[in-house]
Amino acid sequence: MTLASTAEPQALHIEGLHKSFGTLEVLRGVDLTVAEHEVVCLIGASGSGKSTLLRCVNLLEEIDAGRIWIQGTEITAPGVNVDHVRRRIGIVFQAFNLFPHMSVMRNVTLAPRKVLRLPEAEAGAHATELLERFGLADKRDEYPDRLSGGQQQRAAIVRALAMKPDLLLLDEITAALDPELVAEVLDVIRELAAEGMTLLIATHEMGFARDVADRICFLDEGVILEQGPPAIVLKEPREPRTQRFLQRIIRAGRL
């Protein structure tokens, strides 16, 4: 059954997604659906394929098999303009990936100006609004290397939001931050979730996942082994592999 024909299309629908790098099979048939305004957290060990899954959704990786729909439109169909697809899907990376040769303002307005062809003033006004909302108004003319890690990651989130995406992918966005800077970034995400932004989040922050997620998916050896509400998956996991993963997390004091 495909959801492409149902009355209310899902924000994201993935069927049978496979992806290998050389002989290493990272994703071995992932099926996943994310409803509009839903917040889904992907958890799992390093190398379980969380980042690869997100990069496939954004078509940053070419997939080997499977199909992906965004709001009912198949983006993996032949002849699809990938640039058009990416406008609707924002992604924030673990290492921020801000453009170091541009001010924060330029980072945020580049895509609206060049991709959406918004006039400078309009792109600037929208960017200023977003920067103010996320406490970066005074950093608008700074270059990324003058910002703290938390500020850089918030600027990267603003940069993705400036394209008004229908779906936002967050790839371990706090993993490169000093512990004391994690909270300021997670607060931003909580705010986005509360507003109804559709989010697909790869994370190691189990406490955050428990708070913010509508659903948690445990990714193991390239498939979604178990999924459900945080209270179920994190408290009473069904699968032995999920249990072992969570025990390791608890021993490390991360839950």
Added chain:
Amino acid sequence: MSGVAPTTPPELLGSRRSSILGRLRPSGLIVAALSTLVVFGVIGWVIVHSPGWPRVQQSFFSAEHFDASLPSILNALWKNIQLFLMAELLILLGALGLAVMRSLPGPVFFPFRLSAVVYVDLFRGVPSILVIYLLGYGVPGLRLPGVTGDPFVWGLVALVLVWSAYVAEVYRAGIEAIHPSQEAAARSLGLSRVQGLRYVVLPQAVRRVIPPLLNDFIGLQKDTALVSFIGVIEVFRRTQIEAGGSFNFTPYLVCGLIFLLLTIPMARLVDWLAARDRRRYLAGLAR
């Protein structure tokens, strides 16, 4: 501990490699001065006390011939300046095109990548003088209607062809030094491959390669003398004429000094830029 700086300031770290004096104390400076004086004093003494010195002095270091040839040689310099300024502009653009062609991914662009590789191999692999001869004598020899036989033009074309191959490699190194995550970030925002290259990758790449790029331009400035072989009256040709007319080699000294006056400021600029980058890098690490 009192009197000892806890850390070395970045300015000093940055200058240690680029300055030939290094970090010398005053006493070290005196030793350096003395040893320099001794080494060069001995070499000078040997030269001026050699049996043939008076003849050599007359042929190569004649003040009279120096004064006589300087104005006309200096006058011919304008040709070299025209030549390398025009060449540099064309090379900057042509080489960028080559480098971009070579970095296009995917099977569709294979012919472009292949052409760029063959071009660079070809023009970097043959002596500049050969290309200058082939174009300077070959093209006018075809007597194509409407095609100029001006050796200046064909000398310029030859220099652009040869040096674009070198500079393309410099650009390519710069492009490859930019982490793929930068392109991923650009593409993820919906920028096309061309937009990502233009707004994100190239501005960073070009900034990184400015010192090696200027270094190649020093080589190009010297190579402008080669177009004298196809009949352009530039500095070197004018020097040969002056020397031939007076049976004195002093004009070559004049010519050498003029090239040094052109290239040394460029060399210092390269050093300064490299030192500045290093300082910025260290300052970035310190933060």
